[in-house]
Amino acid sequence: MDSLTPPSAAIAATAAERLAGLATPPGALGRLGELGVWLCAAQGACPPEPLDDVRLVVFAGDHGVAQHGVSAYPPAVTAAMVSTIVAGRAGVSALAQAHGVHVRVLDVSVDGDVPGLPPEVSAHKLRRSSGALHLTDALSPTDTAAAFELGRRVAREEISAGAQLLMSGDLGIGNTTPAACLVAAALGLGADEVVGRGTGIDDATWAHKRDVVAAALVRAGDRVDDPLETLTAMGSADLAATVGFLVAAAESGVPVLLDGLMSVACALTADRVAPGAAAWFVAGHRSTEPAQAHALKALGLEPLLDLGMRLGEGSGAVAAVPMLRSAVAVMRDVALLSEIL
Numbered sequence: 001m002d003s004l005t006p007p008s009a010a011i012a013a014t015a016a017e018r019l020a021g022l023a024t025p026p027g028a029l030g031r032l033g034e035l036g037v038w039l040c041a042a043q044g045a046c047p048p049e050p051l052d053d054v055r056l057v058v059f060a061g062d063h064g065v066a067q068h069g070v071s072a073y074p075p076a077v078t079a080a081m082v083s084t085i086v087a088g089r090a091g092v093s094a095l096a097q098a099h100g101v102h103v104r105v106l107d108v109s110v111d112g113d114v115p116g117l118p119p120e121v122s123a124h125k126l127r128r129s130s131g132a133l134h135l136t137d138a139l140s141p142t143d144t145a146a147a148f149e150l151g152r153r154v155a156r157e158e159i160s161a162g163a164q165l166l167m168s169g170d171l172g173i174g175n176t177t178p179a180a181c182l183v184a185a186a187l188g189l190g191a192d193e194v195v196g197r198g199t200g201i202d203d204a205t206w207a208h209k210r211d212v213v214a215a216a217l218v219r220a221g222d223r224v225d226d227p228l229e230t231l232t233a234m235g236s237a238d239l240a241a242t243v244g245f246l247v248a249a250a251e252s253g254v255p256v257l258l259d260g261l262m263s264v265a266c267a268l269t270a271d272r273v274a275p276g277a278a279a280w281f282v283a284g285h286r287s288t289e290p291a292q293a294h295a296l297k298a299l300g301l302e303p304l305l306d307l308g309m310r311l312g313e314g315s316g317a318v319a320a321v322p323m324l325r326s327a328v329a330v331m332r333d334v335a336l337l338s339e340i341l
């Protein structure tokens with residue numbers, strides 16, 4: 001893919017000038033000021049538009065590797081949590097209600113049919129679960145392409161419906177294992193550097209998860225050099241869809257607020273598929289997963305929040321939405337020093 005157009009440098013310069021002219025000491029707004037400048041550049045408008053339409057899409061799927069002792073929870077939790085998001089009662093639902101964020105959840109590859117799902121949640125289902133990535137490819141190349149295109153289509157739908165800011169969320173027991181693999185593949189890291197505690201695994205399970213990731217990396221071989229082949233070898237349909245979603249947001253010039261490990265691993269992969277995509281991303285929070293820290297550093301992103309969260313679902317991104325709205329408010333509503341003197 002060609003390198004993407006970055007946010008407007010001209011508007012960034014105008015916004016930086018406005019920030020410097022506000023009735024505050026220079027730099028006194030700290031990162032809020034930097035965020036404000038970035039948002040102006042991403043929107044192509046200074047002062048920026050209020051963020052009235054903020055949307056999260058949660059990509060749900062199961063993972064074959066979850067049958068092999070890498071999580072503290074059984075795969076059946078995935079379907080139950082999809083229903084819980086639909087009912088508006090998940091962790092991310094509470095945060096989204098508090099901050100006026102629209103949540104859409106998609107069953108991309110949950111293992112089995114989730115009873116009682118509204119058709120719009122299950123209509124895009126691509127497959128059930130994925131191959132156990134240390135033993136076999138997670139997906140076929142056709143599945144990877146279809147999932148990537150699904151994610152792109154979903155982003156375009158949300159943008160057409162009015163999204164000014166997009167976020168991706170994840171749901172799927174075992175998903176920290178493929179996400180760690182994506183980061184290791186992109187950055188040439190070893191399994192022991194990327195494997196984390198996920199849902200809260202003990203030392204013995206961590207050591208096994210590390211061995212599983214190491215085996216997956218050996219099995220993938222030099223396919224790690226290509227981001228889409230990496231998704232085929234050791235990703236999943238829900239993660240490939242997330243990558244497509246993030247690429248399409250960046251292609252369309254819509255800013256993205258990233259979440260934890262899965263979101264950031266997919267952002268890193270999206271920037272490999274579409275170089276320059278990362279200029280459209282801001283990091284919502286630092287999770288406790290080591291691979292997320294490596295990926296953030298490689299992307300040059302410093303997270304807005306560091307609350308020790310490790311939930312996923314998009315929760316850390318949604319928690320950071322008030323920071324972006326604060327940045328908009330200061331850029332719009334603070335007087336200029338020249339007006340008051």
Ligand SMILES: Cc1cc2ncn([C@H]3O[C@H](COP(=O)(O)O)[C@@H](O)[C@H]3O)c2cc1C
Pocket residue numbers: 070071072073077078081170171172173174175176177197198199200311312313
């Ligand atoms: C009740 C519950 C709700 C969740 N919501 C998100 N996750 C998160 O934790 C899981 C990933 O961690 P691991 O790789 O260790 O399985 C995914 O389902 C992810 O979405 C949850 C996990 C649980 C148990």
Ligand SMILES: O=C(O)c1cccnc1
Pocket residue numbers: 176197198199259260261262287288289292309310311312313
């Ligand atoms: O980093 C995350 O988002 C995360 C970590 C553990 C489990 N689920 C999500």
